[in-house]
Amino acid sequence: xxxxxLSKKPYEPPSWTSHLxxxxxxxxxxxxxxxxxxxxxxxxxPEGTExxxxxxxxxxxxxxxxxxxxxxxxxxxxxxxxxxxxxxLGGMQSNHCRATAVAARCLNLDCHLIFxxxxxxxxxxxxxxxxxxxxxxxxxxxxxxxxxxxxxxxxSMAIANSLKNKLEKEGRKPYIIxxxxxxxxxxxxxxxxxxxxxxxxxxxxxxxxxxxxxxxGSGGTCAGISLGSRLSSLxxxxxxxxxxxxxxxxxxxxxxxIDGLQSGLDSHEIVDITDVQGLGYAISTEExxxxxxxxxxxxxxxxxxxxxxxxxxxxxxxxASNPExxxxxxxxxxxxxxxxGLYDRTExxxxxxxxxxxxxxxxxxxxxxxxxxxx
Numbered sequence: 001x002x003x004x005x006l007s008k009k010p011y012e013p014p015s016w017t018s019h020l021x022x023x024x025x026x027x028x029x030x031x032x033x034x035x036x037x038x039x040x041x042x043x044x045x046p047e048g049t050e051x052x053x054x055x056x057x058x059x060x061x062x063x064x065x066x067x068x069x070x071x072x073x074x075x076x077x078x079x080x081x082x083x084x085x086x087x088x089l090g091g092m093q094s095n096h097c098r099a100t101a102v103a104a105r106c107l108n109l110d111c112h113l114i115f116x117x118x119x120x121x122x123x124x125x126x127x128x129x130x131x132x133x134x135x136x137x138x139x140x141x142x143x144x145x146x147x148x149x150x151x152x153x154x155x156s157m158a159i160a161n162s163l164k165n166k167l168e169k170e171g172r173k174p175y176i177i178x179x180x181x182x183x184x185x186x187x188x189x190x191x192x193x194x195x196x197x198x199x200x201x202x203x204x205x206x207x208x209x210x211x212x213x214x215x216x217g218s219g220g221t222c223a224g225i226s227l228g229s230r231l232s233s234l235x236x237x238x239x240x241x242x243x244x245x246x247x248x249x250x251x252x253x254x255x256x257x258i259d260g261l262q263s264g265l266d267s268h269e270i271v272d273i274t275d276v277q278g279l280g281y282a283i284s285t286e287e288x289x290x291x292x293x294x295x296x297x298x299x300x301x302x303x304x305x306x307x308x309x310x311x312x313x314x315x316x317x318x319x320a321s322n323p324e325x326x327x328x329x330x331x332x333x334x335x336x337x338x339x340x341g342l343y344d345r346t347e348x349x350x351x352x353x354x355x356x357x358x359x360x361x362x363x364x365x366x367x368x369x370x371x372x373x374x375x
Contacts, residue, residue, distance in 0.1 A: 004029045005029050005030075006028070006029060006030070006106060006107070007028070007029055008026050008027070008028050008029075008076055008079060009026060009027060009028075009029060010025065010026055011023075011024045011025060011026055011027045011073075011076075011188075013188075013191075013192075014191070014192075014194075014195045014228075014231075014232065016231045016232050016233075017191060017231060019262075020191075020261040020262060020263060021261065021262050022184070022185075022261075023188075024073050024076070024077075024185060024188050025076075025080075026076040026080065027072045027073055027076050028071075028072050028073075028075045028076040028079065028107070029072065030060075030061050030064075030068050030071055030072050030075065030103055030106070031059040031060045031061055031064070031068035031069060031072060032058070032059060032060040033059065033069075033196060034196045034199070034200060035054060035055045035056050035058050035059055035196075036054075036055045036058065037052055037053065037054050037055070037197070037200055037332070038052065038053060038055070039051075039052050039053075040052055040053040040299060040301065040333060041298075041299055042295070042298070042299060042316075043298055044316075044320075045319065045326075046319055046323035046324075046326045046327040046328075047323070047327050047328070048327055048328035048329075049319070049326050049327060049328065049329055049330075049331065050329075050330045050331065051331045051332075051333055052209070052330070052331065052332050052333070053301065053332070053333045053334075053335055054193075054197065054332055054333070054334045054335060055335055056069070056193070056334060056335055056336055056337060057302075057308075057335045057336070057337040057338075057339065059337065061099060061102055061103060061106075062098070062099070062102045062134060063337060063338075063339050063340060064095070064098070064099035064102065064103075064337060065095060065099075065335075065336045065337015065338055066189070066190070066221050066334070066336040066337060067095055067096045067099035067100070067180075067181060067337070068099060068103075069189035069190065069192070069193055070096075070180075070181035070182075070186040070189040070220060070221075071099060071100060071103045071181060072189065073185050073186060073188050073189055074177055074181050074185060074186055075103050075104075075107060077175075077185060078107075078109065078175045078177075079107065081173075081175055082173060083109070083173045083174060083175035084109060084110065084172055084173045084174075085104075085109055085110035085111065085112060085167065085172055085173070085174050085175070086100060086104050086109055086110075086111050086112070086174065086175050086176075086177055087111075087112045087113075087114070087160050087163055087164055087167075087174050087175070087176045087177070088100045088111075088112075088113060088114070088160070088176070088177040088178070088179070088181075089113070089114040089115070089116075089152070089156050089159060089160055089178075089179045090113070090114075090115060090116075090179050090180070091115065091116055091149075091281060091282050091306075092115050092116070092117065092126065092132070092282070092344075093129075093130050093131050093132070093282060093306065093340070093341045093344050094113075094115070094131065094179075095131060095304075095306075095307075095337060095338045095340070095341065096179065096180045096181055096218070097113045097115070097131065097135065097140075098131035098134050098135050098340065100113070100177060100181070101113060101134070101135045101138050101140040102134065102138055104138075104140075105138040105139065110139075110141065110172075111138075111139075111140045111141065112140070112141045112143070112163060112167070112174070113135060113140050113141065113142050113143065114143045114144075114145060114159060114160065114163060115142065115143070115144050115145075116144075116145060116146075116147060116149065116152040117144035117145065117146050126142075126144075129343055129344050130340040130341055130342075130343040130344045131340045131341065134340070143163065145159060149244060149245075149280070149281050153179055153218070153244075153245070156178060156179050157176065157178065160176045160178075161176070164176060178218075179218050180217055180218025180219070180220055180221075181218075181220060182218040182219050182220030182221075182223070182253075182257065183220070183257070183260070184257060184260030184261050186220045186224075187220055187223050187224045187227065187257055187258070187260070187261060188224065189220070189221075189224055190220070190221050190223075190224025190225045190228060191224045191227060191228040191231075192224075192228075193224065193225070193228070194224070194225060194228025194229055194232050194234060195228070195232065197209075197234065197332070198232050198233055198234055201234070206330075207330060208233075208234060208236070208330075209234065209236045209330050209331065209332040210236060210237065210329040210330050210331065211236055211237045211238075211239060211326075211329055211330070211331045211332070212225060212229060212234075212236045212237070212238045212239070212331075212332045212333075212334065213238075213239045213241070213311060213312075213315050213331060213332070213333045213334065214238070214239075214240055214241070214311065214333075214334040214336065215240070215241055215243055215307035215308055215310060215311035215334075215336055216240040216241060216242040216243065216250055216273060216311075217242075217243050217244060217281075217306070217307055218253075219250055219253040219254055219257060220257060221334070221336060222238070222240040222250065222254055222271060222273070223253075223254045223257035223258055223267075225238055225240075225271075225334065226238045226240070226254065226258075226267070226270040226271035227258050227261070227263055227265065227270065229270070230265060230270045231263075236332065237272065238270065238271045238272065239271075239272050239274065239315070240254075240271050240272070240273045240274070241273075241274050241275075241276040241310060241311035241314040241315065242273055242274065242275050242276065242277065243276060243277050243281060243306060243307055243310045243311070244277050244280075244281035245277070245281075246275060247273045247274065247275050250273050251267045251268055251271075251273060252267075254267040254271060254273075255267040258270075274314055274318070276310045276311065276313065276314035277310070278310065281306070282305075282306045282341075282344075284305045284309075284345060284348060286348070286352075287313075288305065288309060288310060288313050289305060289309075289345060289348055289349055289352060290352055291309070291312070291313045291316070292305060292309045292313075292342075293349070293352050293353065295312065301335070302339055302342070303335070304337065304338030304339055304340075304341045304342060305338075305341055305342060305344075305345050306338055306341045307336050307337075307338050308335050308336055308337070308338060311333075312333065315331075315333070
């Protein structure tokens, strides 16, 4: 048995965060940590460059990836508040929304999910593809709004509050979790992850990392890693690859998140943010999916199309065009999970993978007939 799983416990922050405020009092154990770090044998790297991978895709809680870390802090606050349900928001295949729905059900709380709906699905049932299947299986209440990506995220709290007011009139006690679980409380998840990496580095014979690479979707993981790396002994340069919005927006949102902890730091000095959204949030090009397939076949690591796949693709392109920047560096890539999002790309992926073949069995091979002998 995993000691303390699904239980609330006091939180003791790293010593190097003593000046930050507010500091969480408790967490709720939802994931399986520490997640492993191992060398990632990627092809065609710059000379002397090593890439390692932090497997937060193995954090548990139904493939919840980086969201499991954030929810350990957020759900502890939900329980402490006396709420009987949670509200959160995201894109149609939001990993955060699915993780929140699963975590809420584990803690006997109702979950209300608000999705930004594409125009072609505005009046249709969204089906059971990918994350939607798990959300509907655990009984989450699902709602849709039809606005643009940026408008949805910029006005997310107003949208959530409209549902909160409705539920309160029905006698419920809702708690709003922002998109991606990204707020000052959620920041602690990846500050804590940096302490975990710091300990893993100290316990190994390998030299520490020069760079950390991560996808940036709502900003919380990026902010926590950047702040933690700067304050801890790691001091690795953080590269965040933004899969939605603009680099200016994420420097702003990262600044807002670290200001919420009174860090006194400048986001431009602790993270390098690059735009890799391509055709748009959760929209994949054939080249991106081809890259995901090639990495899977070369290394056995499955990347998701929305976050880790675009971040790794962006990293590879930058290594190819700026090899001197990465030459001889030891890089840690944070795999944030999101595997279920691939099931929303089956039509695009189908032409990229090999065909299945029928195996003709030679009739001369001795064959056992066990009819009537097994049951």
